[in-house]
Amino acid sequence: MTQNTQKNRCFLELRNIHKRFGGVHALRGVDLSLEAGEVYHLLGENGCGKSTVIKIMAGAHPPSEGQIVLDGEVFNELTPIQSLDFGIETVYQDLSLIPNLSVMENVALGEQLVEGHGRLLRRIDRARMQQTATKALSQVGLDVTPELMSTIVSELPLATRQLVAIARAIACEARLVIMDEPTTSLTRREVENLIDVVSRLRSQNVAVLFVTHKLEECYRIGGHAIVFRDGQCVAQGPIESYSRADLAELMTGRQISEKRYREGSPSEDTLMSLSNFSMPGRFNDVGFDLRKGEVLGITGLSDSGRNELALAIAGIRPAASGTISINDKNIRIATASDSIDAGIAYVPEDRLSEGLFLSKSIYQNEVALILRKLAGFMGILDMKKGKEIAREISADMRLNTADIELPVSSLSGGNQQRVLIGRWLSINPEILVLHGPTVGVDVGSKDAIYQTIQKMAEDGLGLIIVSDDLPELLQNCDRILVMNAGEVVSDLNGASASEDDIYQAMLGSVQEGAA
């Protein structure tokens, strides 16, 4: 195998791959070759065919046309087991963990399955499974304990699950590790660890293919960029040779600058005032003012208390103590409906599980909060009025479709997010708390969401963006509060601060604490 890779370093090649799903032509003639020990970043907007290409390499989908060449051997399609046998390991975006099996089984069963070429009537070598799992889990930075090993995956928090999925991919002798948005729910520290894992893989002559929306990470890791647009590969080359603007333009086909979206400025009137806000063990003595028309960013590591603070303002997990006043009136927030009544809208981070009814139409999703207002005689809903409102919201949010009867599941991530924001606007809130507004959203949709955010601020809303996407905060916010270990440690000006300033503040006292 080593001989082979040295003679011919290109070990995986796609030749003129087409893929059609019904009437949709998802891939239109993709040619790609991957070399051992290299890092690739597959970039492109949602729906450009990235996931499809990955699934073809992993054997999950057969291509409609074209060939896959592995070490010079030509295949018309791969089965999952052939692909794994060859050493192609994938960390899927949905993680593809088996929810009802233990961490150890998820990480290390595949090794024994592949060894037997898929034969199932084999005894499991538990000792070896444990060994393999321990090694892989500690490589991704998890603290390997017997409890962790035997924990059922569905009981783990999302970030740990993501690490477990990565551990599975590196558990076996891989030659290519594909990672589809592996860092979406990881903290910076975990991302650093992942970058270490990647360089280790690279030194072992393993190729790594990243799919991500986070360009900063691509630049940090380095390697080749492969840009997809509309099912075709539009550019390929060393990532350093492309600027952010180049990449964005290649991905979208139009120019998007790294401009600062925030142009307006907040009014002088204080809209909301928070003081002594505390929840023991989560956040402590947090206080800040939010003015009308202000965009306030809140960031920090994922254990800094920023998430809990957002949930407390939204009334989902109320704070233990502290006061909150809106327009100089003290209010009490004990439940989510208290907060809605006070004019606070909260758009959750995980829109798929916490916000949207995916199989329902855009219309039904957008009016979900105002059903009581639409109800007339005997509770019968005024559909006509509802649809009118839904159409207005869709237009305001610039959805890419005017058809409000389409199911939300048919929309791209960015449009789904806009439906969710739109729903909250239907109750005319005064304050909008956006939690990770562009997680998993492509460049084009990000642009539209940012424009919407600015428009809402212009209309006098107070916005709070809780996010760990630093460029996003710098592009959109008047002020950025940085949290660390439950406290607000820094209050930065969005126009003049740099990513580095924020990063320092986020990590600052962590290092002090460690020392």
Add this chain to the structure above:
Amino acid sequence: MSSAGTSNKPAPGHVSASGQLQQRRGLGDLIAKKPELVTLGLLIAICIAVAIANPAFLQPSTLIDIGRASVVTGLFALGVFVILAAGGIDVSFTAIAALTMYSITLLAINHAPNMPIYVVFLIAVAGGIALGVLNGFLVYTLRVPSLIVTIGTQYLFRGGLLAFVGTTWIMELPGQMGTFGRISLLEFETANGATVSLPVYFLILPAAAILTWWIMRRTLMGRAIFSLGGSPDVTARLGYNVKIVHLFVFGYAGALAGLAGIVHVTANRLANPFDLVGTEIAVIAAVVLGGARITGGTGSVIGTMLGVLLVVVVDNVLVMVGIPSTWQRVFVGAFILLAAAFFVTRQRKFKPAK
């Protein structure tokens, strides 16, 4: 199992009740992980209640009765457990059992009356596998929910049996089929002087249970079965051959059903083509009472066996405390609702805490 044992039993019950107040989290956690503990608790509670109401319950013969009555239901239940774990459901297993047992009895009478009993079992298992694999094949290739497929095949198998094989009772079993059911493993004399015996065929149930446990816990197939029940798409994506898993689970359940059919014939010394079909729901109920979720991916052999015991105990001992047999179903129904409600509220309580 003496009276001292009974007087001791309430004590641990109290301990766990007070423990529940102090560390509700810990107990709830345990139950969420091991739902069969609820089944065990229910079983013990019933036994204590019956023993208090009628001390005659506490004798070896009761145990033997229960053991004997568990075999057929237990074999069926193991098959259902495996299919439920894989995310499917089967209601055709009783028809498979009826068809194989009656056909083999006829075969033996007409062609090979001196066939040794192990050959009879082998043919039954082979027949059960064939019919089960047909189920699996249909479920996999038609992509129709297994409930629908097995309702169809249940009618098919049973209709085929009654239309083409026969409808008459066979009272005179040939050769070893007639004698096997009478070979006993243990014998006891009851208080009133009658002998009760635990037949040799009882051993088939623990053997099948251990085999099932081994397959489910110790082989890749077992893990693949649970995976399929947890997430079918991901299972296929990870390289498991989903078709083979389908054929295996339904074939395995078919094999157990074939076995159960022959045990049923030899135990009753009668081959009645109208028997067995109609007991599916009780079997599925037993498996669900044992903690397996109807949506798949969970369950255990121990839980399944406890669920079977619970159903059999209710079926057999309520009479001893003077509750008419017509009430048994009311009890089983109430238990199912109770256990289901318990499991569900447990899960609800636990989600936000995580």
